[in-house]
Amino acid sequence: MTQARRISAVLTIGVSLFGLMSTLGASGASAVTAPTPVPTVAKGLRAPVAQPAALDAAATYQPQVSCSPVALPGTKKLRDLALRTYGVGRDGGTTRACSIGGLSEHKEGRSWDYMLNVKNPTEKKTAGQFIDFLTAGGGLQARRLGVMYVIYNKKIWSSYRTGWRDYRGAQDHTDHVHVSLSWAGARGLTSFWTGRVGAVDFGPCAAFTGQPAAVRSSARRTPCPTTAARVKSTSLPTTYVGASGTLVRTAQKAVGTPVTGRFDTRTWTALKKYQSANDVPKTGVLDAATWASLVPARVTYDAAKGMTAAGAAAYGRQHYGATRLAPASAGKAVLLLQVALGMPVRQRTGYYGARTKAAVAAVQSARGLRRTGTADRSLWTVLTPR
Numbered sequence: 001m002t003q004a005r006r007i008s009a010v011l012t013i014g015v016s017l018f019g020l021m022s023t024l025g026a027s028g029a030s031a032v033t034a035p036t037p038v039p040t041v042a043k044g045l046r047a048p049v050a051q052p053a054a055l056d057a058a059a060t061y062q063p064q065v066s067c068s069p070v071a072l073p074g075t076k077k078l079r080d081l082a083l084r085t086y087g088v089g090r091d092g093g094t095t096r097a098c099s100i101g102g103l104s105e106h107k108e109g110r111s112w113d114y115m116l117n118v119k120n121p122t123e124k125k126t127a128g129q130f131i132d133f134l135t136a137g138g139g140l141q142a143r144r145l146g147v148m149y150v151i152y153n154k155k156i157w158s159s160y161r162t163g164w165r166d167y168r169g170a171q172d173h174t175d176h177v178h179v180s181l182s183w184a185g186a187r188g189l190t191s192f193w194t195g196r197v198g199a200v201d202f203g204p205c206a207a208f209t210g211q212p213a214a215v216r217s218s219a220r221r222t223p224c225p226t227t228a229a230r231v232k233s234t235s236l237p238t239t240y241v242g243a244s245g246t247l248v249r250t251a252q253k254a255v256g257t258p259v260t261g262r263f264d265t266r267t268w269t270a271l272k273k274y275q276s277a278n279d280v281p282k283t284g285v286l287d288a289a290t291w292a293s294l295v296p297a298r299v300t301y302d303a304a305k306g307m308t309a310a311g312a313a314a315y316g317r318q319h320y321g322a323t324r325l326a327p328a329s330a331g332k333a334v335l336l337l338q339v340a341l342g343m344p345v346r347q348r349t350g351y352y353g354a355r356t357k358a359a360v361a362a363v364q365s366a367r368g369l370r371r372t373g374t375a376d377r378s379l380w381t382v383l384t385p386r
């Protein structure tokens with residue numbers, strides 16, 4: 001192929017690709033150039049292990065769903081390796097208080113801010129090298145690291161769109177590069193760190209619509225089940241780690257942790273323990289389900305209000321007899337089951353945790369049913385008085 005013909009062929013491929021992208025809704029992306037000049041000598045990060053020939057799937061957009069003050073291992077490793085490799089700029093932080101601003105993966109330990117100011121030529125050059133390393137070749141290394149998006153100098157690159165776009169957020173990101181990672185990337189389970197193509201980690205799931213998701217310490221390989229409508233509301237406001245004051249004291253007293261008035265990591269750990277022990281989604285947040293459990297007097301809405309155990313069993317059998325309820329199920333059916341089982345008020349949360357499973361298994365054993373720990377019509381039937 002002659003030089004001219006080769007260029008022409010490349011152009012044709014480029015045009016047809018762009019045509020495809022336009023139909024996928026990524027139009028306009030090609031007009032925006034990178035936020036810093038692409039370095040003549042690229043300096044990238046060296047993977048700690050040999051890289052496989054295959055690439056991890058490009059990260060899809062996984063917005064913040066939970067709240068955690070802990071930076072995840074992949075986030076920390078990327079931070080440490082970049083600082084060590086370039087020796088320029090400094091760490092601008094990985095985590096952020098959940099009470100401040102809108103959605104941010106910082107709030108669940110999946111983002112890192114690399115302080116590199118565009119006004120400082122050395123720092124700007126380093127930003128160019130770091131960004132080019134991540135995004136070159138259509139984001140090859142971004143895929144290996146599970147990078148979801150990068151923001152710098154009023155521009156954003158993401159793994160789920162094509163090219164650079166103008167970024168109009170609250171911050172212009174002229175003093176730092178922001179990097180957000182997928183769950184797999186943040187957990188350090190992508191090929192850059194393991195040498196093996198990583199499977200998708202779907203991340204934590206919210207049990208109730210509009211509420212925080214439970215914090216998870218391991219990857220999840222299946223998408224979240226659909227969320228349930230809230231079964232209890234409270235007059236107490238959602239309160240996150242980092243807060244302080246009277247409400248925090250109230251929670252600390254109820255949880256049984258030292259009453260300091262500061263929602264610190266010690267209180268956060270104690271709260272999650274309480275949540276696990278009482279069938280409240282383990283969010284680490286003083287959310288609606290948690291407040292309803294801790295301070296029942298402040299409940300403003302209860303989907304099983306006024307029902308007796310017998311009434312809840314009869315209603316549940318009629319309406320939910322055909323529905324299998326199992327650990328992680330959530331909603332009104334679970335709340336009715338908890339009432340029918342005569343569980344303590346603080347454990348009547350509408351969330352099927354270890355306590356509900358144990359209570360179900362105990363009834364199954366006592367009444368000669370197969371001990372499955374999951375609720376079906378036969379369980380509702382033995383709970384319903386004749």
Ligand SMILES: [Zn+2]
Pocket residue numbers: 106111112113177178179
């Ligand atoms: Zn950031």
